Amino acid sequence: MRKIKLKILEKKPSLFTRLTLGILMFLLAASLAYAVWSLPTQALGLSAEVAKNVEMSGVSNPVTAVLLNYRSYDTLLELGVLLLALFGVWSLGGVSANKSSFVNPILDFLSRFLVPVFILFSGYLLWVGGFAPGGAFQAGAVLAAAGVLLFLNDWQLERKYSGFSLRFVLVLGLVLFVAIGFGFVFLDRVFLEYPPQLAGGLILLIEAAATLSIGISLAALFLGRDPSVKSDSKIDTGVHK
Amino acid sequence: MTPAFLYALVGIVLFSIGLYGLILYKHLLRKILAINILGSGVFLVMVALAARTGDAVPDAVPHAMVITGIVVAVSATALALALMLRVDAETGQAVLPEDREE
């Protein structure tokens, strides 16, 4: 990774600007505080409705219920955002990484030990999401950590898998979510409406696929470029400036 | 001074610090970090105020929103970092053109 010159001793901006900014920030914080303070101390918000409909949602953890049933549309779009970020990063073409031949033994050992633990742990997180804090995103994050660890060890995804199959897995979470969501429309239900009895299973299925996609896409984001493209290609300049 | 308000206050302070950092520092990495602080400030306020439901279980909807917010922030930061690298590669220094002090 090319060293980024992190000029620590940046030229300090003049005292005057810093002072005015400070005052402004203080003013902003004060007004925000006042606004928050003026809010009622007791506010139920939507906790009542959530509690009432939890058993209908197929999961017992209210957050997952909100996340994957009541406001599942948000989550759908959110997966889209993640995928979008990936498209964006890949479109930038990424910087050519220089492979350092030296493998750090400690790192090598640790990764051999930790990677399976991470995978196991992410599986658990996925499962526990139904009734305790956890779920697809947290599991995906852990999975990604495993991926990062591997990349630090100069692990390379075989060329064979880095093409269509990689892209398919990346996209799997979103596609499955949409498929399930829209599937029931043909059984004269509304988009993203699950039959109550199947809700639990469906949510788990969606979460599993989401975890997989999130994990791999976060790892790919860390890698920073499209593995299927040969790494030595310089940043390809636009065809028309 | 309910604990919810206290945490919210911390969130607000984070928000202001994030904004301060974003404005003042020239280096893109510092700016991206400032944006993240800004984001976490907002999320903290969101979660803190969710705890005003009286009984132990806080309101779940803000929590779900925060999760979505966090994912969005992550992907935005990823894109920002990738862009910063490209800026650095293209212009030799990770600073926006107007902030460049030649």
Next chain:
Amino acid sequence: MLIDSPHWISIIILLPILGAVASFLWRQHIVKIALTTATGTVISVGILSWQVISNGVQCYELGAWNAPLGIELYVDGLSVLMLLVTAVVGFAISIYASAYFEGNKSKHFWPLWLFLWSGLNALFVSSDIFNLFVTLEIIGLSAVALVALSGGAKAITAAMRYLLVSLLGSMLYLMGVALLYHSYGTVDMVLLSLRTEMNPAMWLIMGLMTVGLLLKTALFPLHFWLPAAHSSAPVPVSALLSALVVKASFYILWRLWIVVFPLDNDAQVGLGFILGVLGSLAIVWGGVKALQQTRLKLLIAYSTVMQIGYLFLAFPLASIMGWKAALYFILAHAIAKTAMFMVAGNILIHKGHDRIADLYSTVQHLPLTIVAFSLSGISLMGLPPSGGFVAKWLLLEAAIVSGQWWWGIVLLVGGLLTGAYVFKVLGYAFIQENSTNEPRPIGISKRMEWTALSMALFAIVLGFIAPFVLGIMDIGSPFTKGSL
């Protein structure tokens, strides 16, 4: 039967996403997939708007959860028109882009663009402020990635600045959403409109959300990121940015202003005054800067800064006619600006640079492009046969009826400034002196010229179909307080 099924709202969001995913997966025939998705989306938007026009407002609860808990999609006259303009502009840009990008670039362009399209459609139909945040983010990120697509140092830095600005805007907006939720317990606009009332928290909410959205809409003092981003991006992208993306955040501010914020009429006029003043400054500033530019794309970018100023003139008027005028401005500007950017694109490819000074030699080879430029110029200037004229007429009338005639004067000054820079460019198209021997110009595909011309012609036709369009605007009376 399929046509009158209620699910078209969700289809117009999902179709582009699936299109994006498919084009991401199967890269070899990416253009075919993308164009079919584009036509599919246009058709579905057409069906949806036909449904709304014939039997009124549509409300669609996602996941069958009603308002406070679930997310509700709501389509009224305003959103139909925004969807239609997005569809028209989107379709034209897709055709244009299919000829503009080749090889590597188009591999990245289509998925990002289709995601942007679905984000736009989602934004225009949603009536949930947090959902608006997410759609705003989709649009923001994809727009940034698209700007960075052209790869030069200028484009990358512009994209970086644009990303930071858009993130800051979204965070401010999110803080507003948080406060709103925690003071009234819901994020659904309809319920909010019933519950909001003036209190210190409300002041701050309004302040934060308005400023956040102003930053993303690039109103005058906060416009610094727009010229660089719009001029250095590839042509179809800058057309997208000027015509649609900038309008999306304006749309949100508009909805909030009318539905959510507890402003009675003279409160709207009072607060709107600030926006009106900023709008007038934008008009004057944008106009004068555009006059000074020597490159065509920068000129058009500054003209966007000016046209945004027009939109904000409607706020202090706070009358239905004023809002209708603003909506008409959006329509006319979107289409005319797309045509103008396409023209700039054609010239750029044809000659390799877009310096206005030696435009003369292009006129010989691209007569249609120059005709497109003059027609869209006419619409931007607001001269009679065009859509711009209708908008200018309505706004002028609203200004005079509401007694605030000074906004009318600003409008006219704006018209003159636009006239100045449009004719400055056109003037160069008539110079007889034979400019320096240009490198052999690269021929551009007929498709690009014809899309530019058809969009320009559509901008003129918009002038004649005013009664029909204004009729649509009344569906679900989007501009009255308790409408949603």
Next chain:
Amino acid sequence: MNFDNWVPLLIVIIPLFIAVIIFALAEDKIKTRSTLNIGASVLSLGLVGIMLWGVSKGFHYETRFSFLPGLDFVLRADSLSMLFVTLSSALWLLTTVYAIGYLEGSPHRSRFFGFFSLCVAATLGVALAGNLITFLLFYELLTLAAYPLIVHRGTQKVRRSGRIYLMYTLTGGALLLLGTVLLYSITGTLEFVASGFLSTLDSSTHSLLILVFVLLVSGLGVKAAIVPLHGWLPQSMAAPAPVSALLHAVAVVKAGAFGIVRVIYDVFGIEFSVTLGLTLPLAIIAAITIIYASTRALFQDGLKARLAYSTVSQVSYIILGVAIAGPIAAVGGVVHLVHQGVTKITLFFCAGNLAETLGIHNISEMHGVGRRMPWTMTAFTIGALGMIGIPPLAGFITKWYIGLGALEAGHGWVLIVLVGSSLLNAAYFLPILYVAWFTEPKGDWPAEKKLGKYETSLLLLVPPLITALFVILLGLFASLSFSALAWSEFIISKEFLL
């Protein structure tokens, strides 16, 4: 929508349609382009003839479709519009023939003829407009279509005059738009009604109505080249001759004057304008324009510049005639619309001939040109004498009626203005005739070209002769039933509730 409803629209659409076709036509297809052009003008002249006959028989021609909420796009053939339409379409035919001859072998002719027919479509639209919004629409279209014609040559000087032209006309257009909107917000309707629809409004709105009047007249005044706003006209003389002939003699300038006539008669109504005390200042301004422009014309050596200043002063006759609130002066004003058009176009045609065949642009180069091009100079003499107001010619009829009307309405000073301006006209036209006829040519001509066996190509020679003939006929047989004078009396009889 039977035939009656389609005719006005057809008249406006034909040149528009032709313009589009010509734009697409390749540069070298001269034959097709000329036939198209002439065919279109003949066709629309025929249509105008039918309508003319119809209107005199009492038929009612109107095209109407809704254009803005509460406002319609109306093309209506009332007597006043018929006068201007006949004038424009007749002179359009002649100018097309002239332009074909004039632009022989010059570049960008497709572009020229395209914008040319666009201009004519706009003028016909202005003439036939049934309400103020349609008028505004075509008025602005005229501004746009005229610009490319002015900058047709593409030289730096021409572009500068184009820019000045735009500065004036666009501001004028903005003022007009503001006035129209203000009027619409007060009255709620913009239809042209025989003797104006504002008299019924209560007096509280009068101050606003005066503001509206000032806005409308200054907006139109830019095109009608009233003194403070006339700066663009002499500048835009650098345009090719057919452009300055049709545009500055008939289309652009006349649209402004015609607009003012419309505003005074069909929007405010003459009696109401008098009660508002608007007509006297307008008359004074018109008088000042006449005198000022004539004096400026004295010092111009450039032939077309002198003609331009004379146009500025002549157009103000129309405004003067209309502004003096008497019926007879009004007839003078309205008939001058036709007379000035015909006379001025003859002069511009001849100026064009001189420029094209002999390369003469300034009066000092015109020594003995009468001997070299006798027929062109005869047409020029007829035109010049017509302008001065020598009896048998058309100009005299106008001055006679305006003078008479002025005395009728008690404005004696107008007669002095008329006499003074006629003297000034003589002072700047007779030297030209003197130089042309009574002096020996000095050496050879600046850029002589042999065009055909007569003094110049027939395409250039015939139009001025026809228009010169018209100048004589309009004057000589003024009292006939179908002459311009009788038609304007027919118009005015409707405006004044005699």
Next chain:
Amino acid sequence: MNFDLNTFYLLAAVGLPLVLVTALMIKPRAKTLIYLAPWMALPSLLLALLMPVDSVIEVPWLLLGSFIGLTETARVFLFFTSIVWLSGGIYALGYFENKVKNATFFIWFLLAMAGNFGVIIAQDMLFFYTFFALMSLSSYGLIVHSRTPEALKSGKIYIILVIVGEMLLFAAFVMIMRSVASIEFTLVREMFTHLEENNLIIALLLLGFGLKAGIIGLHVWLPLAHPVAPTPASAILSGAMIATGLLGLMQVLPLGEVELPFWGAFMMVIGMTSTFYGVFVGLFQNNTKTVLAYSSISSMGIMIMAIGLGLVSPARWSLVSLAMLVYILQHGFAKAALFLSVGVFAKPMTSNITRFVFILALLIPVLSLVGAPLSSAFVAKKILEGQLYLSSSAWSEWVQVFIPWSSLATALLLARFLYLIWSKTIKVHKDSKKEQDNLVPKTMWMSWLFLVVMVVLSPMIVLFLGINTGSILELISVKALIRFSTTITAVILLSYIAWYITKRHPIPESLKIPAGDLLIAVEKYILPGIIKSLTHSIQTVQKSSRWLVSYVNTAIDSGLGFVTRYMGELDKKLKEWTVAIVLLLTIMFIFILFAWRL
């Protein structure tokens, strides 16, 4: 359109010359057409003889509905004008025999002819005004035909005065039309009775027509135009065209109906002064044609006096008008003949006999002008004296005294003319032996003699034309004969003395009054002053406006420069993040402030 024959004849008389003009325009060098030119006057001659008088015909389709026809006076005018045009035309053929390259002269000639005839047959103001303008403008072409610098200069003066005259007439006619609401002369005259503010109108009419008729003060163009114009042209000019001024006054002024004492007296005085002034200045000239021009001015003076008399005592007008007609007719022929004679005598004579005959022929018009007993001038002056005696106003006695003196003055002037002609012919006579071919072309002296005959016959013609002035014979009383012979002897005596004195010590150059007297004075002293001040003021205006424009421009440029520079900085500043976000926050706080204040 009742196209009866009379209208056709009248319009044909006017239209025919115009037709020939267009023909000449098409084929300028056709010899036959040129020869046709003079004969265009024939139809109007026939018209004058055969047309029933007093038939005013309305031609609705011409101009604004015009009235034409031949009244009593018009018939006389038409008669002598057509003859003068005819003979002038024939004379011109000879005069231009060899020099005529193309037909420019004849085009102007025919146009002026058409104008002249149109003016005579016109019975309404517009028709009159139209052809009056046609005549005046086309006679400019005749004057400047020779293209010499003096010709062009006098042409310029002529055209300026003509245009000013036209405009004054236009104003007058508009005013008349306003109060009379009809353009027909008869109605105009009737309505004149109750016309309140008619002074301005009459003044304008007097100025307009006076310019053409050459009243003192307005006569300046005559002595300049005649010498430069070709002889036939100046003959017609002073023979026929000046008379139209009188015709105009007779048509418009309510002579014989309304008594306008002030204007009548004024015109009488003006008439008399111009008569004597004409003669006084004429004597100083040494160009034959200028002398003749001044003699026309003096004779016109008498006519103006007659009109004045008509205004002062309308009862007398019937006879006075007869006298005027007689005098004008005879003056037309005589003056034209004299002008033509100048051309004839300029050419060498063949033999003594022809020279003797020519001199005799020359004497006849001179004598008739002076008022020899048999001539109609004598008749006219006799009647005028009688009427003056009978009219009651104070001025008429005073004027009556001057009539005989006026004939003496004209006699003196004509003597001067004879002297000049005589001195010129002698010189030519000496070397005439060498160029035999340079003889007087036949057409020239034929037409001249024809006119002389006309002069002789004028008393009979007058009778023939129906003007019963009573038989000529009873008028010739013995007293008149004596008076005439005394004047003749006095003239011979005075001219001999004058000739004798001038031979000894010729009049110093400075005393000589140049042709165009008043005008020259004006030009030398008054005009330069006016022009200088005018140009001076214009220059100051231009200078100040130029200064103002440049000042405004520099202001705009500096302003623009400042704005662009300032904007450039502002733009750069705006780009900085700190400024941008600070602005953002300030807007937010303003927003919150506004919201709070609500």
